Amino acid sequence: MRNSLYMVVVALIVGNSFGVHGGQLGYDYYKYSCPLLEDTVKKEMIAIFATDISAPAAFLRLFFHDCQVQGCDASILLDSHDLTTHNTELVSSKNFGIRKQELISHIKSVLELECPGQVSCADIIALAAKESVLFTGGPHITIPLGRKDSTTATNSKQADLNLPSPGITVDQLLHIFTSKGMNLEESVAILGAHTLGVGHCVNIVNRLYNRKPSDRMDFVFEQMLRLKCPTRVPLTNLTFVSNDLTPFVFDNQYYTNVLMGKGLFGIDSSISTDPRTLPIVRRFAADQNYFFNVFSSAFVKLSSTNVLTQRQGEVRRQCNRIN
Ligand code: HEM
Ligand SMILES: *[C@@H]1O[C@H](CO)[C@@H](O)[C@H](O)[C@H]1NC(C)=O
Numbered sequence: 001m002r003n004s005l006y007m008v009v010v011a012l013i014v015g016n017s018f019g020v021h022g023g024q025l026g027y028d029y030y031k032y033s034c035p036l037l038e039d040t041v042k043k044e045m046i047a048i049f050a051t052d053i054s055a056p057a058a059f060l061r062l063f064f065h066d067c068q069v070q071g072c073d074a075s076i077l078l079d080s081h082d083l084t085t086h087n088t089e090l091v092s093s094k095n096f097g098i099r100k101q102e103l104i105s106h107i108k109s110v111l112e113l114e115c116p117g118q119v120s121c122a123d124i125i126a127l128a129a130k131e132s133v134l135f136t137g138g139p140h141i142t143i144p145l146g147r148k149d150s151t152t153a154t155n156s157k158q159a160d161l162n163l164p165s166p167g168i169t170v171d172q173l174l175h176i177f178t179s180k181g182m183n184l185e186e187s188v189a190i191l192g193a194h195t196l197g198v199g200h201c202v203n204i205v206n207r208l209y210n211r212k213p214s215d216r217m218d219f220v221f222e223q224m225l226r227l228k229c230p231t232r233v234p235l236t237n238l239t240f241v242s243n244d245l246t247p248f249v250f251d252n253q254y255y256t257n258v259l260m261g262k263g264l265f266g267i268d269s270s271i272s273t274d275p276r277t278l279p280i281v282r283r284f285a286a287d288q289n290y291f292f293n294v295f296s297s298a299f300v301k302l303s304s305t306n307v308l309t310q311r312q313g314e315v316r317r318q319c320n321r322i323n
Contacts, residue, residue, distance in 0.1 A: 024309035025144035034115035037145075038127065044107045045131040048100075053248050056132035057197025058100040063129030064193065064302065065095060066122070068176075069162045071306025073150035074121035077101055077319040082153035092159035096237070097200055104128060105319045112317070121319035122147035126303045133299070136196060138250030139292035143303050148313030151322050166203045167266035170274040177298070180305040186298035188271060188280040192291060195254040197247055198240040199264050201229035207266045215269055218261035243268075255285035 030037045048055050066076040069089055076098070080086045090098060104124050111119045123145050130141045164176060177187035207215065208225055209232045228241055243264050244254045254268075258281055263269040271277040284291035314323055 025146045025304060025307060027142065027144050029144070029146035030115075030118065033118045034111065036114065037111065037119060040111060040114060041107060041124065041127045042131055044110060045128060045135065048103055049132075049135055054197065055100055055103070056136045056250075057243075057247065058098070059103075059125075059128040059132040060193050060196055062098060062101055062104070063125050065089075065098060065159075065163060066125050067302055067305060068164075069159050070150060070152075070154055071308065072122050072126060072147055072303055073306075073308055073313060074104075074125055074147075074316065074319060075150045075152075075154040076159075077104060077121055077125075078150075078153055078322065079320045081320070082322050083155060085155070087156040089154050089156060089159040092156040092163065093202075094159055094163035094165070095156075096202060097198075108316075108319050117315055117317070120147050120149045120313075120315045122149050122307070124319075129303075130299070132196075133250050133295075136248060136250040138195075139296045141296045141299050143300055146307075146309055148308040148310075149316040149319075149322075150308065151314050153322065164267070166199070167207055170267075170270050170277055173267055173271070174276075177302075181301050182298050184276060185280050185294050186301065188277050189284065189291060189294040190298040190302060191267070191271065192252070192254050192284065192295055194243045194264070194268060195246070195250050195252070197243050199243060200237060200240045201234040202237060203265060204229050204241065205232055205234060207269075214273060215266065216261045216273060217269065221260075221262045252284055252288040252291045255281050255291070259285055 062076065063072075066072055066074060069075060076089050076095075078088060080088050089095060090101075104121060107124050107128065108119070108121055111124070126143055126145075126147065130143055134140050164172065173191070174184065174187050177190060178184075182190065204225060208222070208229060211217070225241065228239055241264060244257045244262075246253045254263075257263060258268055258272045261269070261272070263272060271281055284294075317323055
């Protein structure tokens with residue numbers, strides 16, 4: 001009796017937090033089919049991070065961009081082999097700056113030796129992102145696994161439509177994340193991923209040279225941006241600026257920067273003026289533990305949206321091609 005009541009309660013909680021999204025994922029998914037999966041991924045990631053301190057940021061953004069187009073299904077890794085044109089997701093200008101995707105294929109090849117045909121590329125992307133957060137000082141997030149890889153080719157149009165521009169409004173931001181089951185706090189927390197990494201001038205100049213009156217920016221910060229990105233149309237795509245003061249550390253510095261008018265993108269600034277999001281930004285800036293907790297639950301929701309599970313999709317043999 002006690003046991004069955006317990007099961008009902010667990011079912012209710014799990015059912016509630018994942019709902020239609022990701023209900024079939026499991027925390028023990030690879031327990032028998034690939035028991036050392038998480039250790040192997042961690043070991044490979046640490047080797048990668050040792051040679052490139054900027055890699056965690058790349059993996060975290062890769063994960064978001066995978067999940068944002070057709071769900072977390074590794075569609076972002078497909079090359080033009082499965083398309084009639086060369087218009088892969090990565091061709092989209094919204095995917096400018098995406099890097100390190102070939103290292104997911106590398107980890108996949110290691111896992112194919114350890115547990116052949118078992119681990120999806122979509123799960124590897126999610127695990128790489130979670131290790132990136134942990135390695136740089138962020139929370140230890142436990143994510144459910146069992147995503148399958150897509151069997152349909154995607155293209156740059158789908159990426160153009162679904163990936164957000166740096167100047168989206170708070171309403172658009174909330175629409176993107178509440179549709180994934182996040183609440184207001186989680187929607188602000190997931191943007192805290194911008195505690196890592198950089199942005200390039202192409203994503204900054206529009207804000208800088210077509211400033212909306214409502215867009216608050218610290219004066220010294222603005223002069224720095226104008227020096228780095230001096231022309232409306234960037235002469236080069238090589239120049240970049242840190243997302244916050246500590247771009248290699250996963251901390252709550254992003255929110256402190258945002259409060260000081262030093263958020264890099266339009267949306268980073270907008271959350272500091274909107275009355276719905278400002279109190280949350282303040283709270284995250286004041287309480288890193290609280291930010292970490294909300295970020296963790298937001299991350300699990302992001303990782304569980306529109307996933308293919310069980311008989312849907314496939315486990316790709318190679319991450320860049322449909323089997
Ligand atoms: C929905 C609102 C978001 C917008 C408008 C946005 C926009 C951007 C832009 C324009 C860049 C700069 C790319 C470049 O110029 O190289 C960037 C970088 C980045 N974004 Fe976002 N982003 C959003 C949400 C997220 C989320 C949800 C995550 C992860 C969970 C994320 C993680 C990152 C990371 C880690 C970088 C740095 C990448 C690197 O250094 O290579 N972003 N984002
Ligand atoms: C920079 O990248 C953007 C986005 O991919 C592209 O549209 C533009 O042509 C590039 N500019 C230069 C100077 O290479």
